[in-house]
Amino acid sequence: MEHFVIEGGYPLRGTITPVGNKNAALPLLAVALLTDEPLILHNVPDIGDVRTKLELIRRLGVEATPLGASSWKLQARAVGDRQPDEELSRRIRTAPLLAGPLLARRGYVTIPRPGGDRIGRRRLDTHFQALQALGAEIEIAADRYMLRCRELVGADIFLDEMSVTGTEQAVIAATLARGTTIIRNAASEPHVQDVCRCLNAMGARISGIGSDTLVVEGVNALHGAEYTIGPDFMEVGSFIGLAAATRSAIRIKDARPEEHRITRITFNKLGVTWEVDGNDIVVPAEQALEIQDDLHGAIPKIDDRPWPGFPTDLMSIALVVATQARGTILIHEWMFENRLFFVDRLISMGARIVLCDPHRAVVVGPSQLHGEVLTSPDIRAGMALLIAALAAQGTSIIQNIGQIDRGYERIEERLRALGARIERRS
Numbered sequence: 437m438e439h440f441v442i443e444g445g446y447p448l449r450g451t452i453t454p455v456g457n458k459n460a461a462l463p464l465l466a467v468a469l470l471t472d473e474p475l476i477l478h479n480v481p482d483i484g485d486v487r488t489k490l491e492l493i494r495r496l497g498v499e500a501t502p503l504g505a506s507s508w509k510l511q512a513r514a515v516g517d518r519q520p521d522e523e524l525s526r527r528i529r530t531a532p533l534l535a536g537p538l539l540a541r542r543g544y545v546t547i548p549r550p551g552g553d554r555i556g557r558r559r560l561d562t563h564f565q566a567l568q569a570l571g572a573e574i575e576i577a578a579d580r581y582m583l584r585c586r587e588l589v590g591a592d593i594f595l596d597e598m599s600v601t602g603t604e605q606a607v608i609a610a611t612l613a614r615g616t617t618i619i620r621n622a623a624s625e626p627h628v629q630d631v632c633r634c635l636n637a638m639g640a641r642i643s644g645i646g647s648d649t650l651v652v653e654g655v656n657a658l659h660g661a662e663y664t665i666g667p668d669f670m671e672v673g674s675f676i677g678l679a680a681a682t683r684s685a686i687r688i689k690d691a692r693p694e695e696h697r698i699t700r701i702t703f704n705k706l707g708v709t710w711e712v713d714g715n716d717i718v719v720p721a722e723q724a725l726e727i728q729d730d731l732h733g734a735i736p737k738i739d740d741r742p743w744p745g746f747p748t749d750l751m752s753i754a755l756v757v758a759t760q761a762r763g764t765i766l767i768h769e770w771m772f773e774n775r776l777f778f779v780d781r782l783i784s785m786g787a788r789i790v791l792c793d794p795h796r797a798v799v800v801g802p803s804q805l806h807g808e809v810l811t812s813p814d815i816r817a818g819m820a821l822l823i824a825a826l827a828a829q830g831t832s833i834i835q836n837i838g839q840i841d842r843g844y845e846r847i848e849e850r851l852r853a854l855g856a857r858i859e860r861r862s
Contacts, residue, residue: 727763
């Protein structure tokens with residue numbers, strides 16, 4: 437079992453570039469199943485979840501050819517009757533996104549229950565409600581879902597929640613449906629926009645991109661295309677948190693600052709500031725982290741919301757930064773009931789945190805963190821613990837780093853380039 441050994445307490449300095457957006461790459465690998473022509477994707481992150489998804493689509497008949505670093509040529513010349521591999525599907529949570537493309541391409545698919553992070557229940561109800569509205573028949577078993585349709589037909593769909601993957605499922609399936617589909621209460625995160633723009637490059641007709649209402653005019657077929665995935669929004673937010681917690685000067689290149697306006701508002705509550713230089717975000721060193729009280733001295737709150745609200749995947753990062761800021765703040769993670777359960781590791785490092793219930797934690801800072809033996813429970817908590825270890829005094833060991841590898845590419849190498857003292861050991 438590989439683990440990280442981290443010597444904390446040293447400021448970092450330099451430039452780091454985010455890799456491609458994980459949450460765009462995973463659905464776009466499934467999009468390749470919609471056409472028999474080549475789909476070339478650039479800026480694909482080399483992470484565990486992407487490697488699993490590549491193997492999943494290979495076993496369905498997709499030819500996946502690397503074109504140098506971070507680029508792939510995907511071609512589904514013929515999709516036979518094979519079903520998604522059960523063991524691989526249970527490693528990641530985006531396996532259900534194979535349903536829409538395979539229904540559109542061949543009219544049937546069996547999807548195993550997905551895996552991924554254990555941060556709470558990940559509803560698939562929105563997926564299946566959308567596919568049923570488009571004409572799919574669904575049989576639900578304890579460990580799998582059997583879907584079938586004669587054809588997909590456009591519909592006016594109101595999603596029961598602003599689900600990112602539910603929206604992607606609906607829009608992917610609707611591209612080849614007969615007629616027009618309207619998807620209301622749709623998610624609009626940057627990665628959802630990437631999926632829609634790539635589909636349009638392949639000949640789809642999707643309008644309303646970036647809003648909560650998508651209109652998809654079905655087409656008879658999609659063709660090949662070439663598309664570059666945008667920077668990983670969560671990596672950018674993680675690196676901002678890393679710079680703040682370790683009092684480091686870090687330039688984040690090609691960060692798309694316009695996508696981080698809510699990140700700025702939220703981190704400002706912790707006293708974190710940065711400058712924008714073109715397409716880069718520049719975080720200065722030695723910031724005086726001070727929690728900004730609400731009006732009349734009320735204790736402030738950080739909570740997550742669907743886009744354009746603060747994303748749930750950055751809540752763990754914000755919580756670690758809060759341990760280094762002077763003052764008291766409430767962290768309210770309302771979306772997932774297990775995401776905050778990693779705070780016991782931070783408490784063992786010296787953080788002053790009261791876990792009120794599965795969704796709320798009160799953080800009182802600043803705390804001098806010290807080295808500890810830690811275990812990474814999920815991707816984002818793993819990165820948060822890594823930031824905490826770099827901010828702590830002494831040596832920390834992080835076990836189960838396969839969770840971090842699922843979402844962050846060669847993270848120890850990239851952090852060492854900034855001066856971090858981190859090693860991967862077996």
